[in-house]
Amino acid sequence: MAKRTFTREFKLEAVKLVKDRGVSMAQASRDLGIHLNVLRKWVKDVEADPVQAFPGQGQMKADQAEIAKLKKEVIKLKMERDFLKKGRGLFRQGVDVKFGYVAKHRGAWPVLMMCEALGVSRSGFYAWLVRPQSQRSLDDESMGLAVRQSHVDSDRTYGARRVWRDVLELGHRCGLHRIERLMRSQALRARPRRRAKPVDQGERTAPPAPNLLDRQFNAAGPNQKWIADFTYIWTAEGWLYVAAVIDLYSRRAVGWSMQTNMTAQLVTDAMVMAVWRRGKPGAVMHHSDRGSQYTSDEFQRLLEEIGVTCSMSRAGNVWDNSAMESFFSSLKIERTNRKTYRSRDQAKADVFDYIERFYNTRRRHSSIGYVSPAEFEKRAGLA
Template sequence: MSDILKRGKYTLEFKEESIRQVLAGASIGSVASSLGIPKGSLGNWVRQHQRGQLGGQSPVSATPVSADQMEISRLRAEVAQLRMERDIGKKSRGVLCAGHAAKYAWIQKMKGRWPIRTMCRVLSVSESGFYGWQRSGKAPSSRVSDQRILVHIRAIHREVEKEYGWPRMYHELRGHGLRVGKERVRLIMQAYGIRGKTKRRYVVTTDSEHALPVAPNLVQRQFTASAPDQIWCGDITYIPTEEGWLYLAAVIDLFGRQVVGWSLKPHMQTELVKDALMMASLRRRPAAGLIFHSDRGSQYCSHEFQETLRALQIRASMSRKGDCWDNSPIESFWARLKLACLEGQKFRSHRQATATIMNWISFYNHRRLHSSLGYISPMEYEKRWHASQYKIAA
């Protein structure tokens, strides 16, 4: 991407990805900063897009933006968003444990500095509650009608691609500031035929028929960690598209089930899993001694990948041959991803599949509620852990 930026040449695909982030709700300033492009240029592209006049170099005459480069761009935007949420958390310490009215008053005071939506999410209050407080000068009534609950349920149901059943829906509604009981949520969803999707089984892609060295199983199905970046697990899955197979390698931190690295390519060679590992390493900077657990696939057993682990001072661990239960956390992750992204979906191109998968991974890390984490997201779980360590140190 650096060569493209130095020459000032932006492909149409790069412009469209930048515009998509703005249309998704990010500010022009934050997107421009995260992608390293002039704010004025991005503003012009958005206006041209709205007028249907967006032009650009063809992929033949310009250097194309690869899927990995798009991932890096999205990662920069994600870091900018995390920094903003961190700053909001620091500034709002005085009202974090206060009631809704105090939080609404703080948001009112700071609304010129940060987006209202982001502040509401960090403070665990709803946007609708804040605007209701603005109009009336007090927090809304605690009693919520069935119809209002139904509106929220249907909106969340669409947002999560029909993935949530009533237990997660209940916790999501509570996170929106709605005081409602579990049984009430279950009955409303049942009455209106709103159901969560059920998991399917998918074909295994592991090639363990090779003569390469195999690492011992250091995890032994103990899929818990006391702190971030102690145990990672990795695997490969495939995505069908009309352009051919697209392969996804992911790395998950077992502490909070956060996806810390990933790579998408039209092949499943060693480069695929190595790039996912390098992304995780660059993002997290783990201490020496981290365990990386995988199956016995030829990509993970390859000399190139094992040399990379040794260079990063990471210990290799591998499951038993043909035993998916030895790497069940990432198998569960694949089931959730394919349930959300592939069920009833046909991708016309690798690019369309890449955009959909990257959006879902961002949703998974930042928003999706995990029952094993107490119905909060991986990012929120880790953020609370760091906050508790800060209090202990203080």
């Protein structure tokens, strides 16, 4: 049997039958066909609150209505809090960006609430939904994909200037500020800089050479000025030392060596690789700091045998070899600082990949017109 329901008017008249017309509660119960306890409860409800008794059919007592109102406000405030926490970066964006965000998240939050929080109209949002995209928006979508691809291809290390060169090379016409905006909208950022210089604890066996380079970090041709240094990378097996030689003409890493010890053999092997790859240079200047590895008899004899002029930075002055510091800074920021190496062999493989497969062949270098060292040499007819 279906449950019987009674209107507020019926209940009030039933109570009046008992209270105002002198009919007994038992008799009224039998006449109306309702249970005695139900009728007794109706009478108590009217005695407790004659005005707001029986708030059914969409009606509610004042205290209940207030509680329901407060619950709705709490739910709304929680939604606004969660929404604003997720979309707090939108307030300085344009209307199209805000509407796009509302469209993307309208399954999670009410449209009206999101529009009010972002300061845009709901009618404007629905008009935007059916409005055809502008040509600039379409271009931003296409260009945004190219921006993201460039950033990903650089192992998420490129900033706006290098990404801009990649996008221009693909045929897009845009300015640097547009690339910066597109990168911000996709939360793409270059790696932050961190610098660290290894401490040389060795003993110098030969007097240091004068600073012939004198911070002139450019060269008119290849194999005229080489700069060198070494750094260290931590692995689970201990330190891995990495030495490199850079040709200042194209900024190419022409020689490198990786060993477990910080000895003269480390820098000697890097120099031997540079000579092997470039051929015996005619009149090249080799510049380094005054580390014991470079002032060692072994390394100095090698320079003398191949006819290389030795130049060294002044004592305690890292700026005299800042171009080399920049190379190792890029290596660490763009690759090794965010890796955990289980072994030295794993670190060696990753450093090799960075130097030979990215830095020399693909990475855009600001000092040579934002092209890679390999491309720069190719354009100069050296490749």
